[in-house]
Amino acid sequence: MHSSSRRLLATVALSTVVAVVGTACSSGAGSTDAKDADSGTYTVWDPYPQFAKGSAWTKLLDKCGTQAGVKIKRTGFDTSDLANKTLLAAQQGNSPDVLIVDNPVVSTLAEAGVLTTTDDNKLDTSKVDPNLLAAGQSGGKTYGTPIGANTLALYYNKEVLKEAGVDIASVKDWKSLTAALAKVEKAGKKGITFSAIGTEEGSFQFLPWFWGSGAQLTELDSDKAVSALSLWQDWLKKGYAPNSVINNTQTTSWQEFAGGDYAFAENGTWQLANAEKAGFEYGVLPIPGSDGGNAAAPTGGEFVTLPVQDDTGRYTTSQKLATCLTSTQNLYDTDTTLSYVAPTTEVQNKQVAANADLKAWVDAVKAARGRTSDDLGTKYPKISEQLWKAVQSALSGSKSPEDALTSAQAAVK
Amino acid sequence: MGPMKQTAHPPDHRTVRTPTGTAAAPAPPPARAATRRRPASQQWAAWAFLTPVTLYLVLFYAYPLYRNIDLSLRNYTVRSFVQGDAPFTGLENYGKILDDPTFAPALLHTVVFTAVCLVFQYAIGLALAVFFHQHFRLSATLRALFLVPWLLPLIVSASTWSWMLNSDSGIVNALLSTVGVDPVNWLTSPSWSLTSVIIANIWIGVPFNLVVLHSGLQSIPASLYEAAALDGANSWQRFWRITFPLLRPVSAITLLLGLVYTLKVFDIIWIMTKGGPADSSTTFATWSYQLGFGNLLPAFGPGAAVGNLLVVAALVFGLVYIRVQRKQALS
Numbered sequence: 001m002h003s004s005s006r007r008l009l010a011t012v013a014l015s016t017v018v019a020v021v022g023t024a025c026s027s028g029a030g031s032t033d034a035k036d037a038d039s040g041t042y043t044v045w046d047p048y049p050q051f052a053k054g055s056a057w058t059k060l061l062d063k064c065g066t067q068a069g070v071k072i073k074r075t076g077f078d079t080s081d082l083a084n085k086t087l088l089a090a091q092q093g094n095s096p097d098v099l100i101v102d103n104p105v106v107s108t109l110a111e112a113g114v115l116t117t118t119d120d121n122k123l124d125t126s127k128v129d130p131n132l133l134a135a136g137q138s139g140g141k142t143y144g145t146p147i148g149a150n151t152l153a154l155y156y157n158k159e160v161l162k163e164a165g166v167d168i169a170s171v172k173d174w175k176s177l178t179a180a181l182a183k184v185e186k187a188g189k190k191g192i193t194f195s196a197i198g199t200e201e202g203s204f205q206f207l208p209w210f211w212g213s214g215a216q217l218t219e220l221d222s223d224k225a226v227s228a229l230s231l232w233q234d235w236l237k238k239g240y241a242p243n244s245v246i247n248n249t250q251t252t253s254w255q256e257f258a259g260g261d262y263a264f265a266e267n268g269t270w271q272l273a274n275a276e277k278a279g280f281e282y283g284v285l286p287i288p289g290s291d292g293g294n295a296a297a298p299t300g301g302e303f304v305t306l307p308v309q310d311d312t313g314r315y316t317t318s319q320k321l322a323t324c325l326t327s328t329q330n331l332y333d334t335d336t337t338l339s340y341v342a343p344t345t346e347v348q349n350k351q352v353a354a355n356a357d358l359k360a361w362v363d364a365v366k367a368a369r370g371r372t373s374d375d376l377g378t379k380y381p382k383i384s385e386q387l388w389k390a391v392q393s394a395l396s397g398s399k400s401p402e403d404a405l406t407s408a409q410a411a412v413k
Numbered sequence: 414m415g416p417m418k419q420t421a422h423p424p425d426h427r428t429v430r431t432p433t434g435t436a437a438a439p440a441p442p443p444a445r446a447a448t449r450r451r452p453a454s455q456q457w458a459a460w461a462f463l464t465p466v467t468l469y470l471v472l473f474y475a476y477p478l479y480r481n482i483d484l485s486l487r488n489y490t491v492r493s494f495v496q497g498d499a500p501f502t503g504l505e506n507y508g509k510i511l512d513d514p515t516f517a518p519a520l521l522h523t524v525v526f527t528a529v530c531l532v533f534q535y536a537i538g539l540a541l542a543v544f545f546h547q548h549f550r551l552s553a554t555l556r557a558l559f560l561v562p563w564l565l566p567l568i569v570s571a572s573t574w575s576w577m578l579n580s581d582s583g584i585v586n587a588l589l590s591t592v593g594v595d596p597v598n599w600l601t602s603p604s605w606s607l608t609s610v611i612i613a614n615i616w617i618g619v620p621f622n623l624v625v626l627h628s629g630l631q632s633i634p635a636s637l638y639e640a641a642a643l644d645g646a647n648s649w650q651r652f653w654r655i656t657f658p659l660l661r662p663v664s665a666i667t668l669l670l671g672l673v674y675t676l677k678v679f680d681i682i683w684i685m686t687k688g689g690p691a692d693s694s695t696t697f698a699t700w701s702y703q704l705g706f707g708n709l710l711p712a713f714g715p716g717a718a719v720g721n722l723l724v725v726a727a728l729v730f731g732l733v734y735i736r737v738q739r740k741q742a743l744s
Contacts, residue, residue, distance in 0.1 A: 087495060113492055246580075248684065384708075389692075398603040398693070411514075
């Protein structure tokens, strides 16, 4: 009895070890590595965790899979996680077959050698607007095709402007915008809200003003750049913009605007559905440049890319999947669901025909500029970090706009 | 801290149990004969029992730690991270972070954050523990309510704090304005942001101190207080002459554990201020994350180097903790 029970114990202990090792291995190799086991299954990663199983998006993925004769295994990630997850997966040789990723990340992933070029994968990008495609190009090569685009503009609350006696047609440049904010403030309402948080979102929101002043990302400390930062700082000092913008994400900034007290809010295409629900009449105005005209806003939106695989035979099917996802009809459906502007003129016209309100957004997207464009590529992330730091320093009053931007430029070099 | 404690215990238990087990065995001769005849199988069983812990430690502690040290000693770019051919650069990453303008403020903030949090958490926790030790009616209920901050997920409490401290629509500024105080930019002013995250962290840390110190108080015999009362000691004297000295071992552990916990606080700061504005609430923990994950282009090497500095700091205090524990066990 005694020795047999001991043996039993030993067996139990050993089987525990086996179980522990087993789970460790299976969790290490990862749920994403299904393709080795079953070559008929293709993995797709996207940054749309809001779409659950059974949503239009996952149905579209399955439909494209069926057309290509394969099964789709889809995982939705939080967009800020996706770049690092992809780098780790590539390091382990586990890259997904199709990766849909935020456009400024494309050049970083391309630099890492994670993505195939359109020369390799034969994706057709000829119909895509060149200013949108530029975000996915570096060193003369293209690393994917946009699935949709969005950008920033100014939403305005018609009731608040009416109460303050502001004619929206008079807002043409920074001076007239500031004058409108002053009127709104005098009428006891709040001026403008935006997001100046210390992340990529903060740079994204500052760029239309930065570019609208005529400044270039290669020279952060130019007089024009200083004038853009001074504009924001001035608004905060005078109380036209709330101090909370320093900590606002684009979502919290939208919530402030949706409260109904603010005249203006800088926000994106993706808030259109929420704007309808806000309960007041709103309008959309392209962000003005310092001396009039429309400022270039940064392009947002994702790219469909095909990561490098050990088995290059998979590209043919992956290319079919990507082509299906970006076909005219599917682009239209997807971009309507995402509240994005389509990347091709053909689909844009279709969108405007269906909803005339989108005209302002299509124009804004056509004037928009990729953050990593002009061959900035992987230099952009470093520049952007210094830019948002400078914005935070100036708005919080720890540095003057000149000093903040001078040290930003020094840190980039 | 966790792993060290765990490695220290299992062998202890076995060494204690095996001798008493054999000594107290009801039928010693056959059992001894059996063990003598099968030393190999027993050896195997011993190893088998040891394996899960060892494997666990290797997989989840030793390997990640090794990877982190390796990361910090190589010059990783995104490309070399994926290809795995990053050149070995020795201590270059450490030099880089020492020269970084963020280093000095981050160090200062880490020290201030940790020290101030510890002092207040301990003082408030001790005061509450003594208070609840009086066993008045509802004391158990109230004590349970004090645990709420500890039970809430950090994302919930940190988000709630950042709403309350919002410059324009936060309840704290609303309350201040009713008593005629100017609004404070709690999270968006460089001079207040560190204070705000410290306040939030103290609130979260008090329950831990309360629970540990309260259980420490239970072990002080009531007879001592009765004797002191008979000798005419007032409550203040009873606290300083009895409670505080007898609580010293528990206090030491509470403070040391609290120190290790506070040193690595990341979530609260990240959710409330992202270490900003302009690095004014950046600690080593948030800086490490910022370097490794807060940018589109991750700087894994320097990020890992900052992380290792934290590991070393925690290790030093961990060793102090073990020393204190040993001293306590001896006394």
